[in-house]
Amino acid sequence: MEKIRTRKLSHALGAEILGIDLTQPLPADTFAQIYQAWIDNLIVVLPGQQALTPQQHLEFSRRFGELDRNESSPSYRMKGHTELIELTNKPTEEGNPSPSRDVGRRWHSDLDFTLKPTKASILWGGQLPDVGGDTMFANMYMAYEALSPGLKRTLEGMHAVYDVMASVRPQDNRDPKVVAELRELNLPVAQPVVRVHPESGRKALFLSERAVRFEDWTHAESQPLLRYLCEHATSPEFVYRKQWQAGDLLIWDNRCTIHQALGDYDKRQVRYMRRTAVQGEPSGHSVQA
Ligand code: SIN
Numbered sequence: 001m002e003k004i005r006t007r008k009l010s011h012a013l014g015a016e017i018l019g020i021d022l023t024q025p026l027p028a029d030t031f032a033q034i035y036q037a038w039i040d041n042l043i044v045v046l047p048g049q050q051a052l053t054p055q056q057h058l059e060f061s062r063r064f065g066e067l068d069r070n071e072s073s074p075s076y077r078m079k080g081h082t083e084l085i086e087l088t089n090k091p092t093e094e095g096n097p098s099p100s101r102d103v104g105r106r107w108h109s110d111l112d113f114t115l116k117p118t119k120a121s122i123l124w125g126g127q128l129p130d131v132g133g134d135t136m137f138a139n140m141y142m143a144y145e146a147l148s149p150g151l152k153r154t155l156e157g158m159h160a161v162y163d164v165m166a167s168v169r170p171q172d173n174r175d176p177k178v179v180a181e182l183r184e185l186n187l188p189v190a191q192p193v194v195r196v197h198p199e200s201g202r203k204a205l206f207l208s209e210r211a212v213r214f215e216d217w218t219h220a221e222s223q224p225l226l227r228y229l230c231e232h233a234t235s236p237e238f239v240y241r242k243q244w245q246a247g248d249l250l251i252w253d254n255r256c257t258i259h260q261a262l263g264d265y266d267k268r269q270v271r272y273m274r275r276t277a278v279q280g281e282p283s284g285h286s287v288q289a
């Protein structure tokens with residue numbers, strides 16, 4: 001069995017795997033090593049996948065599990081594909097602004113505002129601006145483990161209430177139709193603040209900037225602790241900043257990381273990404289707004 005070659009990308013998380021060509025058949029034992037590297041490093045990057053077709057992207061993604069059909073945000077779907085979304089500032093074929101421009105500008109775990117938060121997301125960089133268009137990732141195992149025993153005890157059993165509207169920052173150029181669609185399709189849910197990763201068995205903090213309060217706490221009571229936990233979790237020592245190259249395929253684990261897409265680039269240049277998401281275990285419960 002040929003062993004894959006990995007290179008760590010930061011102390012906190014991330015590894016690059018070299019020598020993989022996903023346009024060619026991928027033996028089961030090579031996939032098993034990629035999967036284990038992903039569990040161990042939380043995110044893995046497979047560079048050099050410029051020629052990856054949407055079909056090959058889907059086929060590789062399905063090896064991680066059943067794919068999400070993007071019912072919470074149908075406007076981002078790639079034409080003809082329910083399981084692929086396009087994240088881009090490139091205008092549509094009809095010449096309209098892209099509905100997915102400025103997506104993901106707040107720290108989040110994909111679909112944390114639904115009752116089926118995602119297991120994995122698999123993002124392919126098709127076209128990148130000359131500089132910037134980076135994505136930041138934070139290690140939520142480390143964030144949990146660094147908390148005091150007292151705060152860990154307090155958080156155990158607590159739930160945070162998520163509202164999809166909290167992902168929309170006023171300063172972003174979000175499409176009003178998409179914002180209305182997000183509101184209509186996604187009612188508030190509560191998620192446990194600490195989750196046990198089903199594969200590693202480790203506890204991770206599960207919280208993002210889409211959480212608006214703790215369940216059974218008022219908004220005002222919740223704000224200082226929410227702010228503290230998000231700032232703590234995204235401290236530089238827990239974070240890796242991905243500077244994309246065209247052809248990178250990045251797989252992240254939404255059960256133990258959060259991420260944020262930066263708008264740090266010249267919007268006259270095109271950033272074009274395609275993404276699949278692998279369904280996770282059901283989690284949380286519905287709540288009143
Ligand atoms: C996201 O999944 O939140 C978007 C990531 C990115 O475009 O870098």
